[in-house]
Amino acid sequence: MRVCLIASSRYPVREPFAGGLEALTHQLARLLVRRGHEVTLFAAAGSDPALPVSLVGAATFAASDTARRDVNAPSDAWIAEHHAYLGLMLDLGRTGAARFDVVHNNSLHHLPVAMASLLDVPLITTLHTPPTPWLESAIATDHHASDFAAVSRATAAAWAHVVPSTVVLNGVDTDTWTPGPGGGPAVWSGRLVPEKAPHEAIDAARLAGVPLVLAGPAPDERYFQDVVAPRLGRDAVHVGHLDHRALARLLRRASVAVVTPDWDEPYGLVAAEALACGTPVAAYARGALAELVTDDVGGLAAPGSVPALAAAIEHARGRDRAAARARAVTHLSAERMVGDYEALYARIAGHEAAA
Template sequence: MTADPLRIALIASSRYPIRQPFPGGLESHVWYLARTLSGDGHHVTLFAGPGSDRTLGCAHLQVRTLDVSHAARQDVSMPSMWFMQEHHAYLQLMLDLSGPLAESFDVVHNHSLHYLPVAMASAVPAPVLSTLHTPPTPWLESALAVRSGAGAHFAAVSRHTAAAWQHAVDDIEVVPNGVDLDSWPEGRGGPHLIWFGRLVPEKGAHVAVDAARRAGFPIVLAGPISDAEYFDRMIR
């Protein structure tokens, strides 16, 4: 490295660990990013679900969980427990980044799908870059609508994703997901095509099926059925 190393906080999912096998592309992206930035000499600290890979060469921020009392659970406003746990984890993290950890980082890179890192970005002294991995969600749109704009910056993993968010974010840098070619060496090939990912409309498995039919190849699909109606109507 020629430049001084940066102190980087990476925010990922509070529920899913950053380790192989990856639950999805977001976790894979953060894993490779943490490993590469650490390998380049930067000081990386990762906030992610318990059990994340300890061989990445980075520090880890603890996920703070919440023990909701019996009385609070009986209240009519009580949401699902996973919602409360996730809300509490990100609330604690953002308060830490704006309080006791305020001078600990040069940049905060947010990859989570949660609204609080966006809504509270202006409270953090360091610049907060949020990478948008998905189409718009109501919670993130709400956070974008109330943010002050100070300290908040945005990138998207594709031009398509950036275009989907343009109604809410007017300045989005496009930084495509990287691929570690050493981890995907060319194989011997075979008689089948393969597609893998979550079986939801935006992932386009039905397009892959159509392409395979046109090319005259059988195709194998691998992945969780996250949208049963789509699977039954377009895939099965």
């Protein structure tokens, strides 16, 4: 099939990834091509040129100095993002049916959803977050214009009052995230921001008597300096933003991965990555994490309870690494995810034979 993938116009699809959404889009594009599909990727400038796809860079726009003097003028970033998606959707409205069999929207922007009725090619939007007002309002313009998938049962349930969706669990590349011996420190990975609560991972690991390595970017400098940095020490170190290869090496050696969302995590890609490395997971039971982490491969704790998380860390460290790997391969792999999307593409495009 001929597939157009819509990604973020803000963050390039390349390593080290800005977040799970960019990582997911990268592997989805790569694996779709491997399985014989023709893929075009709309993404931010600077995306991975080695991806075997046609890259379409986001359109740019710069307001005049006169326009910027308007007291109600939005930010340049808002204008650039708006015009990037507006230009894309207008282009797809004109020529999309001749070029593509399906358009798969993985952005968080409202315009691909709001303008879906302009297209003569089916569009499917994956819901990667809990409901937001801009996406709810876009869906309200014509909720029949797009089909919807959700990255977990928890996310589908959160959106059920707005629109029905097909659950397609995210997946990780089990050829990249491979098993290792474990036995090392605990690992926390992700963006070091308040809603991910890495400071609680430090407190819980320290309470459990387990050294912790934190890996990831720190985009919120004030939070990092005020809350995270004072907690760092010999038993809790931050190693920076790692690419997937380096992070996989770290996870293979880890005895446990710690996941501490301070919000209802729509999926929890870092948990799936750890399990693929054979590393059990200790996590707060929020959002979709209970769909990923079962008792035989980790431990779940009451959200926000550092003592409960410390107990979950101790429990998870005793889980079988082979069982963790097996769960990832069977339920959380990228190959399974792409197969589910292939079937969904075929259904909405009327190409059932391609599924």
